[in-house]
């Protein structure tokens with residue numbers, strides 16, 4: 001029986017003899033402005049009894065009394081309260097406003113009674129990190145709704161409040177039903193929606209295409225929503241089967257055999273022609289392919305769009321086993337999967353797949369039907385996936401896309417990439433060969449990547465090219481409002497815009513329904529639109545490497561060196577017609593401060609540690625959770641600075657969970673609470689809910705990104721632990737500040753110190769900027785970057801304040817973009 005105290009919004013999940021589901025109206029749901037766009041609905045953690053008040057998030061006394069306390073963190077403490085519950089309760093308190101609407105009794109399916117026995121039969125060493133991993137935040141998966149030819153294959157319009165299709169594959173024998181892979185799509189909260197719509201059924205495959213048939217319940221919705229602008233589309237591109245085209249297939253097979261027997265240039269070229277239709281390799285490709293085929297780990301640095309994918313595609317075809325491609329974003333994976341040539345079968349595993357979809361992929365992997373598998377770095381937390389790879393699959397090599405994410409010195413460091421280490425891969429997967437690929441990396445970044453993957457120096461292949469376009473990003477809201485006020489329809493796109501709205505904006509932009517998007521770097525990765533003629537960059541960047549990929553993808557211009565010298569430019573018909581550099585020392589100071597504020601002091605760390613390890617903590621292997629957003633407020637650590645993550649997951653076994661949308665009539669509970677009360681595992685809990693879903697009793701969403709953890713050992717010495725962690729975090733902070741300094745140095749030199757002997761003039765500083773950028777990239781190295789000569793060097797360089805930059809940029813934009821109705 002499920003207890004629910006309506007006034008306190010808390011419940012206790014019972015031993016699972018019979019399960020009652022509550023539907024509630026969540027009156028107090030508020031919109032989230034976070035990436036996850038998850039609502040703020042939450043339920044309470046396990047309580048001793050039924051509390052009559054909403055749970056309080058009471059902080060504890062720091063175990064480090066001598067540390068200086070921050071003003072912001074001054075709180076009352078209550079050391080009498082059971083500490084463990086407070087951890088779990090910390091962020092689960094905002095459920096006021098629910099009203100109970102009805103209680104449904106779900107028929108006991110037999111599975112529900114087996115909850116306890118399931119637990120007992122499970123491995124007691126349950127690792128929450130493997131179960132509660134986030135596969136990717138990322139760019140909206142609808143970012144690439146069509147392939148380059150404009151085909152919109154295998155795209156299913158879904159009801160936005162609905163997860164998990166009942167996928168059937170009449171053309172492919174159903175794979176053995178495998179367990180839901182741990183780590184896939186597990187949120188901290190599950191929201192059951194008893195009134196949810198049914199989900200479209202996707203049937204696959206007939207001649208490589210999927211057809212979508214709306215389920216009975218969703219038919220009505222689909223008809224309506226088809227006309228909705230910006231409807232979220234779910235790209236059902238989880239596999240791309242090998243397409244043998246008669247004797248063409250036989251020719252490819254023969255060419256593969258030949259290249260395998262003798263990996264000569266000639267054989268490689270023949271294979272390239274047959275599989276991709278190209279006559280010759282581009283710079284760096286052949287060398288990289290031959291190295292990988294020879295089993296040598298390789299570091300490949302080629303500019304964006306130069307054909308890095310080919311360097312894993314051909315070896316994948318030639319080598320006998322499976323190739324794993326690690327990619328940071330789902331949209332990138334989808335794009336890469338789509339671009340595999342017909343001769344190479346591919347699949348992807350990502351967090352937003354359902355159990356059926358993941359099972360289908362796993363079945364195909366077992367059957368050897370997949371040659372290239374795209375996965376996120378978080379997938380390597382998934383013990384089931386790892387043991388399957390090790391025991392049942394032979395992996396030829398692992399290709400790591402956007403490998404710069406490994407390095408804290410890179411422009412796009414991702415903690416989850418830190419676990420991509422040769423030693424780990426060797427022991428976990430029996431893999432010896434790695435191909436690291438990136439378009440941009442400084443010497444320091446390269447060093448980090450090659451060290452992590454144990455790539456010998458001689459195996460570095462680098463066709464260096466710095467593009468010179470310059471980019472800023474803007475105070476988007478302001479600019480957008482200004483444009484709209486002046487009759488130019490525009491939308492903003494930045495990290496604080498809820499994901500659903502971002503997806504909608506992206507779709508409108510990609511389908512040319514809106515012409516202006518005022519965006520930050522959040523718009524960058526994963527966007528592939530080739531008919532953008534004009535890009536206005538209007539803000540300062542924090543690093544020389546700032547999002548080089550963006551402008552390349554938007555119209556093939558390439559972007560580079562936005563900076564503290566701020567660059568403001570206009571590209572028309574692929575020609576830069578206006579460039580202005582501005583320098584703003586005040587803004588530099590501001591950015592430096594922001595970078596510093598990413599760090600945390602020892603007191604904050606101590607505060608967090610005292611919550612993780614309360615005095616009366618018993619090592620009971622319970623799962624606790626800290627919702628990211630509230631954790632960062634509570635401990636005064638910026639969410640994006642990853643500090644909490646570093647503390648909780650010193651080995652960077654980070655976990656976050658997917659967000660969800662605001663809906664009424666739903667029942668919300670947190671996974672750790674139920675798991676702990678029922679002494680089960682989150683996997684079994686989710687299996688159970690899936691089961692209910694398959695009985696069409698519920699639909700559910702996962703929401704509220706959270707850090708989930710179990711405490712395996714108490715630290716012996718809080719002081720030294722806090723000190724060590726602080727040191728690590730301040731190193732990261734130092735990197736950021738140093739990058740800013742480098743940036744400012746270039747800016748300052750350009751504007752104030754350039755002696756104008758290298759072709760610079762009072763208003764023209766491209767030569768000296770090039771020189772500085774080369775120096776930046778080539779520190780400690782003899783590599784000389786090539787510069788393309790696309791830029792029309794017209795511009796002016798003056799020292800000016802940032803508001804003026806914005807004003808100037810905005811008025812340029814206003815002149816350029818036609819107003820609505822004109």
Ligand SMILES: Nc1ncnc2c1ncn2[C@@H]1O[C@H](COP(=O)(O)OP(=O)(O)OP(=O)(O)O)[C@@H](O)[C@H]1O
Nearest residue numbers: 278280281282302303304305306307308309310439
């Ligand atoms: N040898 C070649 N000859 C002609 N075109 C090629 C060759 N190799 C790759 N291409 C094409 O170049 C385009 C870009 O390739 P790809 O997407 O692999 O680039 P990339 O370096 O991975 O880019 P990114 O950094 O954006 O991921 C693709 O359309 C690909 O088919």
